[in-house]
Amino acid sequence: MFKLSDVFILIAVAISFVVSAYLWFNGYPQHGIFTAIWVPSILGFGIYFRLASLASSLEKNR
Numbered sequence: 001m002f003k004l005s006d007v008f009i010l011i012a013v014a015i016s017f018v019v020s021a022y023l024w025f026n027g028y029p030q031h032g033i034f035t036a037i038w039v040p041s042i043l044g045f046g047i048y049f050r051l052a053s054l055a056s057s058l059e060k061n062r
Contacts, residue, residue, distance in 0.1 A: 013043055013046075016038040016039050016042060017039055020032045020035040
């Protein structure tokens with residue numbers, strides 16, 4: 001069900017979230033917000049690449 005690339009994307013999202021929370025609660029709120037913006041960006045790229053992979057596999061099956 002999950003490919004190795006999906007796992008790496010989820011690990012990157014988790015790391016970004018943890019770093020963001022760490023920065024936020026340790027007195028660097030602007031850095032924390034900046035890092036928190038990475039979470040949806042990484043997920044968006046992951047979704048895009050997953051859909052591109054599915055589209056190319058569908059083209060091969062025609």
